[in-house]
Amino acid sequence: MKFLTAYATTEGQTQKIARFCADQLTDSGHSVELLNLADDGEIDILRFDAVILAGSIHIGHYQKSLENFVTANLRDLNQRNTLFLSVSLAAAGHEEEDRMGLEHCIDVFAKATGWVPNRIEHIAGAFRFTSYDFFRYWAMRWIASQKEDEPVDPHKDKEYTDWDGLAAMLEDWSSGVQQQGSQA
Ligand SMILES: Cc1cc2nc3c(=O)[nH]c(=O)nc-3n(C[C@H](O)[C@H](O)[C@H](O)COP(=O)(O)O)c2cc1C
Numbered sequence: 001m002k003f004l005t006a007y008a009t010t011e012g013q014t015q016k017i018a019r020f021c022a023d024q025l026t027d028s029g030h031s032v033e034l035l036n037l038a039d040d041g042e043i044d045i046l047r048f049d050a051v052i053l054a055g056s057i058h059i060g061h062y063q064k065s066l067e068n069f070v071t072a073n074l075r076d077l078n079q080r081n082t083l084f085l086s087v088s089l090a091a092a093g094h095e096e097e098d099r100m101g102l103e104h105c106i107d108v109f110a111k112a113t114g115w116v117p118n119r120i121e122h123i124a125g126a127f128r129f130t131s132y133d134f135f136r137y138w139a140m141r142w143i144a145s146q147k148e149d150e151p152v153d154p155h156k157d158k159e160y161t162d163w164d165g166l167a168a169m170l171e172d173w174s175s176g177v178q179q180q181g182s183q184a
Contacts, residue, residue: 001181002047003174006035007054007085008063013126014056014087017161021052021085021170028174037065045076050177053077053117054085056125057105062086070113077115081177084117092124092160094149121169124160127152 003025007018015036022034035043045051055066070077086106090098102122110116127140137154144152152158 001049001174001178002031002033003050003052004033004035004043004045004048005052005054006037006043006069008037008056008066008069010056010058010063011126011128011131013128013159013161014054014085017085017087017123017166018052018054020163020166021054024167024170025174028171030174037063037069045073045080048080049181050081050083050174051077052083052085054087054123056087057090057102060101060105060108062105062109067109067112070115074114081180082115082117082119083173084115084120085123086120087123087125089125089127089143089160091122119173123166124162126157126159126161127154128157129154130157 003022005018005022005025007014009015009018018034022032025032033043033048053066053070055062086102088102088105090101093099106120127144129137129140132140141154144154144158
């Protein structure tokens with residue numbers, strides 16, 4: 001099958017996640033196009049059997065490039081099986097407040113774009129202290145200091161992405177897409 005994996009990233013973790021998905025699908029024998037929405041947002045969605053879109057949350061919002069891409073391609077996206085990967089640090093949290101915050105971000109995005117993906121998955125991202133600018137570093141250092149369950153060293157990057165969980169979810173979603181394709 002032919003998959004499109006398009007992503008928006010600010011510090012690079014969503015790019016790593018999108019690449020991981022593209023590699024796994026390719027290893028399973030599928031054809032995959034990996035598209036960084038910051039480079040090029042022009043593509044014919046209908047060339048693909050299914051689409052993964054990934055973006056990360058910064059101060060409650062996904063990247064503008066992701067929103068623009070979804071808005072511009074809404075009609076075609078609605079004709080394909082779609083998976084939305086929402087990357088954030090709240091996805092690594094265990095509090096009800098984290099879950100509600102994420103639902104709110106999804107609602108705001110859905111209202112802005114009109115897109116209802118077939119499946120939405122919250123993927124835990126990363127602290128990338130070694131690449132933040134001055135202001136981001138101190139803002140993120142403060143956020144890290146609020147994590148009471150697990151101390152975070154602000155001198156090292158810290159990844160929360162559950163790669164095995166992501167692989168299992170992707171396998172589940174892509175087999176569903178294949179089954180639908182063979183029944184069509
Ligand atoms: C300035 C800034 C603001 C952020 N705001 C949020 C937020 O509102 N909610 C959240 O859960 N995570 C937030 N994060 C965490 C990012 O979603 C997380 O670091 C993610 O891995 C970033 O993905 P990227 O590297 O692909 O941009 C923020 C990170 C930064 C640097």
